[in-house]
Amino acid sequence: MQPLLIRAPDQSANPFVRKLGRVVPLAAHERAAIDQLCRNPRQHARGTSLVHEGDRPQSIFLMLTGWAHCYKQLENGRRQIISYLLPGDISDIRVGSIDKMDHSIGLLSDAEVVHIPAAEIFTLMDRFPRIERAVMLAALAREATMREWLLNVGQRFALQRVAHLFCEVRARLSVVGLIDDKNSFALPLSQIDLADTTGMTAMHVNRMLRRLRNDKLISTHKGRLTILSLETLAGLAGFNKDYLHADGPVAEKPNLKVLSSVSGHGSGDCAEIGERRVYAGIF
Amino acid sequence: MQPLLIRAPDQSANPFVRKLGRVVPLAAHERAAIDQLCRNPRQHARGTSLVHEGDRPQSIFLMLTGWAHCYKQLENGRRQIISYLLPGDISDIRVGSIDKMDHSIGLLSDAEVVHIPAAEIFTLMDRFPRIERAVMLAALAREATMREWLLNVGQRFALQRVAHLFCEVRARLSVVGLIDDKNSFALPLSQIDLADTTGMTAMHVNRMLRRLRNDKLISTHKGRLTILSLETLAGLAGFNKDYLHADGPVAEKPNLKVLSSVSGHGSGDCAEIGERRVYAGIF
DNA sequence: CGCAAGTTTGACGCTGCTCAATCACTGTGG
DNA sequence: CCACAGTGATTGAGCAGCGTCAAACTTGCG
Numbered sequence: 001m002q003p004l005l006i007r008a009p010d011q012s013a014n015p016f017v018r019k020l021g022r023v024v025p026l027a028a029h030e031r032a033a034i035d036q037l038c039r040n041p042r043q044h045a046r047g048t049s050l051v052h053e054g055d056r057p058q059s060i061f062l063m064l065t066g067w068a069h070c071y072k073q074l075e076n077g078r079r080q081i082i083s084y085l086l087p088g089d090i091s092d093i094r095v096g097s098i099d100k101m102d103h104s105i106g107l108l109s110d111a112e113v114v115h116i117p118a119a120e121i122f123t124l125m126d127r128f129p130r131i132e133r134a135v136m137l138a139a140l141a142r143e144a145t146m147r148e149w150l151l152n153v154g155q156r157f158a159l160q161r162v163a164h165l166f167c168e169v170r171a172r173l174s175v176v177g178l179i180d181d182k183n184s185f186a187l188p189l190s191q192i193d194l195a196d197t198t199g200m201t202a203m204h205v206n207r208m209l210r211r212l213r214n215d216k217l218i219s220t221h222k223g224r225l226t227i228l229s230l231e232t233l234a235g236l237a238g239f240n241k242d243y244l245h246a247d248g249p250v251a252e253k254p255n256l257k258v259l260s261s262v263s264g265h266g267s268g269d270c271a272e273i274g275e276r277r278v279y280a281g282i283f
Numbered sequence: 284m285q286p287l288l289i290r291a292p293d294q295s296a297n298p299f300v301r302k303l304g305r306v307v308p309l310a311a312h313e314r315a316a317i318d319q320l321c322r323n324p325r326q327h328a329r330g331t332s333l334v335h336e337g338d339r340p341q342s343i344f345l346m347l348t349g350w351a352h353c354y355k356q357l358e359n360g361r362r363q364i365i366s367y368l369l370p371g372d373i374s375d376i377r378v379g380s381i382d383k384m385d386h387s388i389g390l391l392s393d394a395e396v397v398h399i400p401a402a403e404i405f406t407l408m409d410r411f412p413r414i415e416r417a418v419m420l421a422a423l424a425r426e427a428t429m430r431e432w433l434l435n436v437g438q439r440f441a442l443q444r445v446a447h448l449f450c451e452v453r454a455r456l457s458v459v460g461l462i463d464d465k466n467s468f469a470l471p472l473s474q475i476d477l478a479d480t481t482g483m484t485a486m487h488v489n490r491m492l493r494r495l496r497n498d499k500l501i502s503t504h505k506g507r508l509t510i511l512s513l514e515t516l517a518g519l520a521g522f523n524k525d526y527l528h529a530d531g532p533v534a535e536k537p538n539l540k541v542l543s544s545v546s547g548h549g550s551g552d553c554a555e556i557g558e559r560r561v562y563a564g565i566f
Numbered sequence: 567c568g569c570a571a572g573t574t575t576g577a578c579g580c581t582g583c584t585c586a587a588t589c590a591c592t593g594t595g596g
Numbered sequence: 597c598c599a600c601a602g603t604g605a606t607t608g609a610g611c612a613g614c615g616t617c618a619a620a621c622t623t624g625c626g
Contacts (some may be wrong), residue, residue: 103430
């Protein structure tokens with residue numbers, strides 16, 4: 001046991017702190033260091049870009065509010081969304097080692113984004129091993145999410161793909177307290193975005209949404225999605241949230257470069273807080 | 284300039300050395316350290332597994348010969364192959380931080396695999412920053428490959444998916460000298476494997492292969508694939524090899540945790556060596 | 567030699583795409 | 597304040613790409 005540790009569920013206003021604290025317990029001074037890092041976020045408007053494919057990456061992006069998406073584009077105009085960056089998410093920190101982005105990052109909603117030079121992140125991680133560990137686990141979860149998306153697009157039916165995506169987004173937003181008590185949350189995605197995520201056309205996404213609505217599994221209103229029956233939706237999608245590693249700390253391993261000296265425990269379910277200004281997409 | 288550096292194209296028998304040397308020039312003592320690490324590979328038979336989903340990962344895998352595949356499975360039996368591990372490839376080194384694999388790794392051919400405890404890799408990387416850098420760049424390339432697969436499965440037509448996969452495999456095998464002078468190489472994949480990779484059925488894969496053969500783009504014989512017209516195939520697939528970062532060293536960056544003190548240059552095209560015993564799949 | 571696993575082929579039909587038209591919403595300029 | 601344009605949602609008709617089913621056929625292997 002370390003005296004500095006604060007074991008209570010981390011209800012910090014900073015979604016990055018909340019997210020990291022979910023996996024590795026953070027001490028007050030560690031949270032302060034993160035808050036310091038996030039003191040000057042930049043405002044970005046929906047539809048603008050953070051980086052383009054082919055650009056040389058300059059910094060790492062940390063989402064405070066709003067959504068971004070990583071995507072790749074084909075010459076014929078087709079777009080595949082590779083991943084979402086939700087509040088509390090951070091873009092790939094190893095990206096500083098390459099000189100050409102192989103994908104673009106764009107804003108799906110108005111957003112507050114912290115631009116962090118790679119060196120700063122590494123300094124932070126050197127000073128605070130627990131933060132390093134938490135960041136690494138977050139990166140692992142992001143990769144696992146990509147694997148799950150590949151499974152989703154490659155092997156599931158259209159209806160399942162959409163359902164699975166909704167379950168995942170709900171689970172991820174829940175970690176940062178952006179789900180309200182009625183399983184309802186802001187989803188700043190057009191049906192075109194959903195289509196480019198799931199490898200479908202917007203028209204077919206529309207039909208699948210209608211079916212989910214008809215079957216009383218979801219409802220949509222003003223850019224908010226409400227999941228009416230999470231259990232049924234998850235069953236339909238074959239959703240299992242294990243891959244997100246969002247259920248609290250994992251056991252410590254001995255043979256690790258990055259060690260944290262304490263083993264934590266799950267902090268119970270995440271209490272919900274009122275969500276911040278996130279652009280409401282159109283349905 | 285460092286005197287220890289050997290700038291000539293690295294024709295080591297060790298595919299891991301060849302691959303890393305492609306991106307970051309390695310000195311003789313660094314290559315020796317890697318050879319030392321690989322001195323006791325284990326033999327594995329086609330069809331056996333290295334780890335299963337749900338297992339606690341014990342070590343990292345380095346492929347010396349043969350192919351492995353990472354995959355996820357659905358309850359209904361459908362399988363999605365997430366990635367291939369080719370000779371010279373290494374499985375995720377950060378995997379030691381989690382206690383449950385979210386995917387399985389199985390052998391697609393008989394193979395020689397080095398099982399490396401995570402600690403050993405970290406020791407190696409601490410001692411040799413250039414190796415650390417090379418391993419990190421390899422990890423980045425693997426992630427980029429996954430992104431490209433998502434694009435492939437999500438947005439391209441069946442014929443293109445197969446063509447794209449062939450182009451990618453050819454490029455990756457070329458780095459470790461496993462492509463012979465007629466653009467021919469061992470492809471230890473059944474049509475079922477191809478189907479599970481590209482999100483199609485084996486029957487439809489079969490039809491696409493027939494078309495590629497009819498159009499004189501490829502030919503198959505005894506588990507070997509020959510690309511008859513790489514340019515046409517790549518054009519058809521929309522293949523651009525940039526994402527593989529296999530074209531020699533990238534420029535050095537200042538703000539990096541891991542720095543190598545020299546900047547290398549491309550080592551020209553990879554000369555081809557005779558390939559080793561790789562199980563010949565069935566076509 | 568005979569089984570097992572994988573390939574090949576065809577017929578058929580469903581899932582999901584294309585094309586096209588209409589509607590709803592929002593922001594803009596006159 | 598309203599006309600208008602732009603973006604996205606919705607819906608339908610038609611069809612094509614690809615999956616499903618089924619039946620040979622081929623090859624490797626015990």
